[in-house]
Amino acid sequence: MSQKRFRLHLLPLSKKHRQFPLPRNVVTVCDGVQQPSDATIANLVLESDPLTLSEALFKPTIQWAPELVNKVLKRLWNHGPKALQFFKHLDRHPAYIHCASSFDHAIDIAARMHDYNAAWALVGRMRSLRRGPTPRTFAILAERYAANGKPHRAVRTFLSMHEHGCRQDLNSFNTVLDILCKSKRVEMAHTLLKTFRSRFKLDCVSYNIIANGYCLIKRTPMALNVLKDMVQRGINPTMVTYNTLLKGYFRSNQIKEAWEFYLEMKKRKCEIDVVTYTTVIHGFGVAGEVKKSRRVFDAMVKEGVAPSVATCNALIQVLCKKDSVENAVVVFEEMMRKGLCVPNVVTYNVVIRGFCHVGDMERALGFMRRMGEHGLRCSVQTYNVVIRYFCDAGEIEKGLEMFEKMRDEPCLPNLDTYNVLISAMFLRKKSEDLVVAGKLLMEMVDRGFLPRKFTFNRVLNGLVITGNQDFAKEILRMQSRCGRIVRRLKL
DNA sequence: GTAGGGTTAG
Numbered sequence A: 001m002s003q004k005r006f007r008l009h010l011l012p013l014s015k016k017h018r019q020f021p022l023p024r025n026v027v028t029v030c031d032g033v034q035q036p037s038d039a040t041i042a043n044l045v046l047e048s049d050p051l052t053l054s055e056a057l058f059k060p061t062i063q064w065a066p067e068l069v070n071k072v073l074k075r076l077w078n079h080g081p082k083a084l085q086f087f088k089h090l091d092r093h094p095a096y097i098h099c100a101s102s103f104d105h106a107i108d109i110a111a112r113m114h115d116y117n118a119a120w121a122l123v124g125r126m127r128s129l130r131r132g133p134t135p136r137t138f139a140i141l142a143e144r145y146a147a148n149g150k151p152h153r154a155v156r157t158f159l160s161m162h163e164h165g166c167r168q169d170l171n172s173f174n175t176v177l178d179i180l181c182k183s184k185r186v187e188m189a190h191t192l193l194k195t196f197r198s199r200f201k202l203d204c205v206s207y208n209i210i211a212n213g214y215c216l217i218k219r220t221p222m223a224l225n226v227l228k229d230m231v232q233r234g235i236n237p238t239m240v241t242y243n244t245l246l247k248g249y250f251r252s253n254q255i256k257e258a259w260e261f262y263l264e265m266k267k268r269k270c271e272i273d274v275v276t277y278t279t280v281i282h283g284f285g286v287a288g289e290v291k292k293s294r295r296v297f298d299a300m301v302k303e304g305v306a307p308s309v310a311t312c313n314a315l316i317q318v319l320c321k322k323d324s325v326e327n328a329v330v331v332f333e334e335m336m337r338k339g340l341c342v343p344n345v346v347t348y349n350v351v352i353r354g355f356c357h358v359g360d361m362e363r364a365l366g367f368m369r370r371m372g373e374h375g376l377r378c379s380v381q382t383y384n385v386v387i388r389y390f391c392d393a394g395e396i397e398k399g400l401e402m403f404e405k406m407r408d409e410p411c412l413p414n415l416d417t418y419n420v421l422i423s424a425m426f427l428r429k430k431s432e433d434l435v436v437a438g439k440l441l442m443e444m445v446d447r448g449f450l451p452r453k454f455t456f457n458r459v460l461n462g463l464v465i466t467g468n469q470d471f472a473k474e475i476l477r478m479q480s481r482c483g484r485i486v487r488r489l490k491l
Numbered sequence B: 001g002t003a004g005g006g007t008t009a010g
Helices: A038-047 A050-057 A066-075 A080-091 A100-112 A116-128 A135-147 A151-159 A170-182 A186-195 A204-216 A220-232 A239-251 A255-267 A274-286 A290-302 A309-322 A325-338 A345-357 A361-374 A380-392 A396-408 A415-424 A431-446 A453-465 A469-489
Strands: A027-030 A033-036
Touching: A033 A038, A038 A050, A038 A066, A038 A080, A050 A080, A066 A080, A066 A100, A080 A100, A100 A116, A100 A135, A116 A135, A135 A151, A135 A170, A151 A170, A151 A186, A170 A186, A170 A204, A186 A204, A204 A220, A204 A239, A220 A239, A239 A255, A239 A274, A255 A274, A274 A290, A274 A309, A290 A309, A309 A325, A309 A345, A325 A345, A345 A361, A345 A380, A361 A380, A380 A396, A380 A415, A396 A415, A415 A431, A415 A453, A431 A453, A431 A469, A453 A469
Parallel strands: none
Antiparallel strands: A027 A033
16 A cells, blocks of 8 residues: 555654662661561572461561562562462561552462463452452453453453443553554454454554554555555554554665655655664665664664664674674774763673674673672573573583572573473483483473473373382372363363 | 563674
8 A cells, every 4th residue: 555645743852761770688777677578588488488488478567569569579570479478477577568560460370370360359359359350450351361362351451441440541442452463362352452453542542453464474565555544534544653663664674765754755855753764774684784784873873863672682692693703793883982871681682692693602601790889680581591502512410500590699480491401401312411401391381381282291201211210100190280280271 | 561672682
């Protein structure tokens, strides 16, 4: 279709917050009383006996506040049972009442473990305390249903909002559309949009969401149709609309179309923003046109558009993947020196992956250590990358060493960490490795992750072949406990 | 925290 009808709204440049991480394990002083940090409390929860936890949490030295509770919950994110234990113990505190956002976190954690009963019980509890539920609560539930392959339940959750005393408005409607699109149920979202067109006064956001959905599944012609429909209904596109479509062209490998669209945007004197530039830099780089990426980056600076950390990360990643990690590091250092942008965890992860990829594990580890200089902590993703590459190179011991290092931090492993390590335990065909695989499997279940059937069978077979029958039986019992959940969920 | 850009896989 022709883009001639599109009229542009001039938008201010987006100002993304830069990351200023907090020091860890510090004890802040409040009214002369030593107040433990979120890290200290998270460690306490991980280490203490559930029976004595209340006592520790009810100490008057801890001044509970929603921010502190939320930070602790975030730290315990990859240990669902402990996170919920913490939340429930604190729920019985004589003087502290959880706020809505803490309830939302807890509900998210319960739903992520597929425990919808617990999640809805928390919704009931927050309602009885008159702390919600809020539209955000329903967005979280819907998102979990959609992510767990239950898009219809996601929609029903949205439709049931008013039954729980929560108003359905355009914002919450757009949120559910977005959730469906992000879980690739774009047709369903589109149908929903058409169904509720008369009930909600749809805006540009609604249409942008659907167009983006079609772009995500690489159906740019449908995205264009949606935008055409939008314009015909008298809604003007915005910079978000254009950037969405531009990204869509790159995603479906329509590089020529992307370039033409970008030129068209420039020609029409659109106020090309930092997102447009980042999209183009990344898009060309991924397509192997690194020189073009660099030229666009330089043009951007020349035009006076300040690159964001995402822009820098895009260029650095592109150089790592399609040029050389050495050149990427040159850009990294230059950006820091010139103060163009402050590196964040993503920047480091990109560079670390770059070094891992060329087999330079020493420098990868060096950059991990350097993160502290910027007050950054290695994320679980950082560890996953390094563990994966160590294991791929057959250095299983080093992979396990990194896993131990995580434990010391503590940085809780996620599903990927366990999957990578368990797979690695089959490489050396050693009996001890299979016992480790079994232990990892037990640990991940303990922490609220549900291993795939394939993983269970693989570990079980391995243990039986290497003569670890007793351990295999133990795992089998654990599997049947999980099996009840699996059957209920039809996974 | 109603929508668009940067990480983890060859």
